[in-house]
Amino acid sequence: MVEKFENMSEKQVKKENFLKKYSFLSETSHNRFIGCYDSKFTVRLVLPNFPDTEGSSVCAFHGIIPLDVQSMLKTGDSTEMLDNMLQYLDKYQETSTERVDLNVDSVLKIFKQLETVKHDHGCKIFSNSDVSKIKLSGFKAIDANFLEMERISDGDFQVTSHSLPDLGSSIELFKWHASPEAHAAAFVQILDQLDEFYSNLHTLDELCHVVEPVDIDTRTTWRIIKFNQKVFLKITLHPLQPASVVVAFLGPTAEIEYLRELYNTKLEDWDPESDVYTNLLRIFEIMAFPMRIEPGGLDDEGSQCGICMSYRDDRNKIPIISCDNEKCSLIFHIGCLKEWFMSLKDSRTFFAISVGTCPYCKQKVSSSFDELLNNLELNRTNPT
Ligand SMILES: [Zn+2]
Numbered sequence: 346m347v348e349k350f351e352n353m354s355e356k357q358v359k360k361e362n363f364l365k366k367y368s369f370l371s372e373t374s375h376n377r378f379i380g381c382y383d384s385k386f387t388v389r390l391v392l393p394n395f396p397d398t399e400g401s402s403v404c405a406f407h408g409i410i411p412l413d414v415q416s417m418l419k420t421g422d423s424t425e426m427l428d429n430m431l432q433y434l435d436k437y438q439e440t441s442t443e444r445v446d447l448n449v450d451s452v453l454k455i456f457k458q459l460e461t462v463k464h465d466h467g468c469k470i471f472s473n474s475d476v477s478k479i480k481l482s483g484f485k486a487i488d489a490n491f492l493e494m495e496r497i498s499d500g501d502f503q504v505t506s507h508s509l510p511d512l513g514s515s516i517e518l519f520k521w522h523a524s525p526e527a528h529a530a531a532f533v534q535i536l537d538q539l540d541e542f543y544s545n546l547h548t549l550d551e552l553c554h555v556v557e558p559v560d561i562d563t564r565t566t567w568r569i570i571k572f573n574q575k576v577f578l579k580i581t582l583h584p585l586q587p588a589s590v591v592v593a594f595l596g597p598t599a600e601i602e603y604l605r606e607l608y609n610t611k612l613e614d615w616d617p618e619s620d621v622y623t624n625l626l627r628i629f630e631i632m633a634f635p636m637r638i639e640p641g642g643l644d645d646e647g648s649q650c651g652i653c654m655s656y657r658d659d660r661n662k663i664p665i666i667s668c669d670n671e672k673c674s675l676i677f678h679i680g681c682l683k684e685w686f687m688s689l690k691d692s693r694t695f696f697a698i699s700v701g702t703c704p705y706c707k708q709k710v711s712s713s714f715d716e717l718l719n720n721l722e723l724n725r726t727n728p729t
């Protein structure tokens with residue numbers, strides 16, 4: 346222990362001397378250094394094994410131009426390495442004929458801010474060499490959460506892309522010109538407000554057989570879940586208003602009319618203290634929703650598409666559309682049915698599908714079909 350302590354203090358002394366010698370550097374977090382050398386060069390050092398250079402990374406910029414200094418790392422001692430690098434920078438200054446708008450202070454400021462952001466929010470940071478484009482990801486330990494921004498002026502950035510669902514006019518995040526630090530703080534604040542929304546969706550994903558969307562992302566505010574062999578529920582949540590839930594019913598007309606009636610009658614008993622999943626179970630008086638079949642397990646017997654005869658189509662979707670005939674057990678992929686209707690001579694447009702009939706028994710196909718398809722198609726055109 347004593348020896349270890351002495352080693353620690355010895356390292357501490359070395360670091361103090363290091364920072365004294367290279368007074369332009371400051372330590373932003375443990376063994377991470379940043380500074381502006383000779384008012385022209387931004388220097389960043391990560392020395393995890395200080396004073397040794399093992400595992401280190403180093404970069405330097407002349408204004409916004411990145412310089413090839415990584416090769417300076419081959420020596421084993423930080424001081425020696427830094428001396429070599431500064432020599433190189435002095436020389437670069439002498440021979441360089443490039444005239445650059447240096448703006449070194451603002452680049453340095455951005456780097457410092459990014460260090461703070463990383464420290465405060467535990468996110469990952471990616472940027473191009475002149476930090477004109479920045480991507481922050483992994484907020485709240487979820488890789489899919491991200492924020493991308495572009496530099497508008499010296500220290501001001503504008504958000505160009507993000508992982509949030511559509512929040513309407515309630516956020517102005519996209520329009521601000523602000524520092525990366527301010528953008529990150531606002532983003533985290535919104536994520537905090539979305540905790541309940543994501544938690545509700547997560548429960549549905551875990552405990553229901555979600556048939557749409559096939560790929561879960563951080564933006565989609567709805568799920569289509571299986572209710573029984575022929576009935577599916579489309580549950581749409583409001584990201585910022587957990588109590589605002591919209592349920593749409595897909596399936597044979599008589600059956601969904603009954604369920605809609607039940608839902609409307611019992612809706613007033615909705616318990617805001619319980620999650621969406623628990624409330625839905627209570628409303629429909631069931632113990633659980635059908636669960637997803639394990640990946641790799643056998644597909645549902647008897648639920649293959651009546652047109653292509655397979656369970657999953659080429660877009661990995663399962664059949665969810667059936668007709669109104671109780672005795673007809675067929676169910677179809679949306680895509681297959683769409684093709685079928687388009688092949689009919691008398692079908693005008695596909696979106697007038699509510700007049701469509703079952704390819705087998707000729708009974709009416711649920712009128713919820715066109716709306717569903719419309720939604721799904723619209724959703725597909727959203728940026729991903
Ligand atoms: Zn099919």
Ligand SMILES: [Zn+2]
Pocket residue numbers: 668669670673674675703704705706707708
């Ligand atoms: Zn039928």
